[in-house]
Amino acid sequence: MVRILTKPQTISVTKPVGENFPEEKFNELETFIDGLKTTKGALVEILHKAQEIFGYLPRDVQLYVARKLGIPGAEVFGVVSFYSYFTTKPRGKHTISVCMGTACYVRGADKILERLKEKLGIESNEVTEDGVFTLKDVRCVGACGLAPVVMVDDKVYGRVKEEDLDNILKSYRNKETKN
Template identity: 85%
Template structure:
């Protein structure tokens, strides 16, 4: 395997995107045995470092790897795991797949919107939650399903929502 070529790239620095985070990402990329086929791995690391993948981070990665920015954006926009917007401390996802929808997920998400004061894909005012509607998480037997970060809540009813929210507010 070939070692990645070290390319010097100007880092876009702002209050939200400090130089230390770009330095951490640069070190990660430079320490890879090869960058060939590593775009998704690099994007995962970048999202872990920055919390999301804003345009400046995507362009930095593209320049660092010597690939078109459109290629990076294509991967970011294709995979639902990646986000171009900041997220709250906790990501609250409601499955809207067929089984969940039939069992009341539409009512559950509407109640979450009401209780949190946000629409889908928005962050609560306190920065604690991002509310997301997702297609299918593959737990149809537990429908309707809600996840908070990596924790799965099955057979969720409207009356369960206060307890779910409370568990993450404390």
């Protein structure tokens, strides 16, 4: 039987603290959860906030959420693994998504993806060594008229050619060196 709390309760939960998990982040998540009128049906909302705070949902964060809500860790993991939005691995500062839908694929998206893998030195769903980029291949971004499409974060690049990739990557690398 799953017990769902209808009102946030102050539960003393040990916060895992390590080099990747500063206590301030757990405090921010705890404040968010405690500020909810109810936690019933709020697991996805809480996980969204946790991923916003931590950048991803590692095991320790998932277990913290489970303990805080008084639900099994397997239930939290089930939700995290079901929704493709959630990730259990760190992401780069910028996510490059290559549309592999039919229109993009027939117009060379597979070649664009392969060239990005070469240029970044990673495979799909991996992060570059410097932590700047995550590369993903996605099913369809709904911009078929612009095929092939590459998205960097929320910015759409249409009719992308292999020779465009250096300038696209350079613009984001330059942003990172300025920060």
